Amino acid sequence: MNWLSQNLHIVGQLLADHLVLSIPPILLSLIISVPLGRLAAGSPRWRTPLLTGTGLLYAIPSLPLFIIVPAVFGFSLRSPATMITALTLYGCALLVRGAADAFSSVPQDVRLAAAATGHSRWGMFWKVELPLAGPVLLSSLRVVTVSTVSLVTVGAVIGISSLGTLFTDGFQRNIDASIITGIVLTVVVAFALDALCVLAARWAMPWQRAVSRA
Amino acid sequence: MNLLIEAVQWLLDPVNWQGENALGMRILEHLGFSAVVVLVAAAIGIPVGTLIGHTGRGRGAIIAITGGARALPTLGLLTIFGLWLGIGLEAPFLALLVLALPPVLAGAYAGVESVDRATVGAARAIGLTERQILTGVELPLAAPVIIGGLRSAALQVISTATLAAYISDTGLGRPLFTGMKTQQYDMMLGASILVALLALIVELCFQLVQSAATRRAEPHNGHQHRAHSGARERIAA
């Protein structure tokens, strides 16, 4: 524990770096995946190409993606934009499918009822479909949250600072405490962000509580 | 795009398919190593998950453990196991096993649990023993979801097994790392394409097996399929 007490501020800095790299891809993949998922759920013509396309992304190992992204988008290799873009792609790989399932789970008769009560297509999306798809969407979002937080660490292999730096540095200097601190903090961050997702969902979907209490 | 063309050229260059680092050898290493990891994960995860799904005991524990294990960073496990166990395949094996176990466990558990309790009750009523219920009723009905768990584990292991090259001379991670560190990006990208292809082929095989198992589990019931695929999606991620 000698190591930890001497390096607290470094650990704090890496923790902050880690958050900066994990939170934007989680939110971005949510924003991108919801409309794509709705599109896939609503039109059979789009469903297969969208789901296969995003599914393919997941087969690409993460390390090369961190090199390909800057080459394609013109970022510098260690720019946060590189990690954020790569992790957003991974997030979408999982979330587009999740969102498609979520929207598919909205019963057809509810849609018809909403249309009959005069909702426009736009209104129906915001007021009926999205809220009803919420719970299923949430479960995918939670998976994306946890896996994104864990994937950020891989960037340390190419020298992008995050809690993963504690792995590569501890590995070079033979400091178990460094690696273990990194693992524990990564799990803690994953759980904390996961809990935030759940809290946000509870706030946004208050009726869920009523249902689960009943 | 140029990078991609160079990568394909690198892949097509016969030189890279000969000698000590021949790609064919690397592919076999990669597949073999991944297969061992998934098989061991299956040998542990399927019995444990099935038992929990059957008895309903330890349900909370399994959800907590699989959730927690998903958050564990593979690179962290790899480096700490590496420091403890030295170079070679032991450390990457353990790190990947931790990666593969949660989806396998969750698949087995969710699959067995999703079997209609009325069906199980009926089996019990006609006098089947618990063992017969498990192997004759629950497992075949749960098979599509269990295979879904294996499929998800296999995909992740194949793509993450590249990290094994961090401390051992094995698999497609080798050209990937070497290419990355020496700026031979055609080599790095070529190796990544191979990894992605392997993942896709394995995914396809699993899809075939899975739909065969689904047909067997629900020969007459098109509607049930929806429920099952729902369970599959839950564990697939």
Place this chain on the structure above:
Amino acid sequence: MNITPGRTARLRRTGLTIAAVGTAAALLAGCSSADPLDEGDSAPPAEGDSTTLVVGSQDYYSNEIIAELYAQALEADGVRVDRQLRIGQREVYMPEIESGAIDLFPEYTGPLLQYWEDEPAERTSDEVFDALVGAAPEGLTILEQAPATDQDSYVVTREFAEANDLTTVADLANVEGPLTMGANSEAETRPNGPQGLADVYGIEVGFTPIEDGGGPLTIQALQDGDIQLAIVYTADPTIAQNDLVVLEDTEGLFLASNVVPIASDRVDAEAQATIDEVSAALTAEALIGLNRQSVEEQSPAADIAQAWLEEQGLLG
């Protein structure tokens, strides 16, 4: 689930939340990509403030300590420093040095010369340094090199050296049975690895990648006999710690590799003089001592650097 009109308000809230989350994400992404160089614990340089220098380092603990030496010596002179430490390997950071985004960086003469020139013929410390000054791209200044070196070397265990009567790299030819070298994966194709050994000495060895830069795992593999030969940096304190034998490179396989600061035009004469003082004091023993504190006492780079600079009287 049924929708009753009374729930509409709460449902709308969901839509609003998701919209808000979206905006927040867009903003966050915008902030984080706006200034890709803004990381590290110091405040970003103020607009047009020419006295703030960006000091970088490799993702290697020893290099980070040297960068801290530069940074703290400059700060003692009243220069504002923005630290961008542990930023990966040469291929990651060199484009940023060449573009002027980083002002000062500790480097190593031999490997840097090999980065800029394909197959340099120079071997000795002074030759390599002179060649490096010539090879440096416009806009970069190679400051005076330090006496300290941190270069690749082939090491074996004392036991193995004595059993096979090894003192030089050439002696490896006498070893019976297959030899395996362990090193970072890039060594496999670089001139310091098995290919170089075969070309220069005519000795064929196998190769196992261990991505810890001659660190603990490499040493352990050496002691376990998984590998017989490892590339370890000469300033690595584990050589002495584990009683390893460095094989003498009689044929000049390795380039001399002194610690050398590379600087942008923004590093003025006064700052250069400060750095030169640090370099002059940085002997081979001093560097090993600094590294030892890092791996044995597990101290952070900044603390190690500060203690040493104070001891050398370089802080003021």
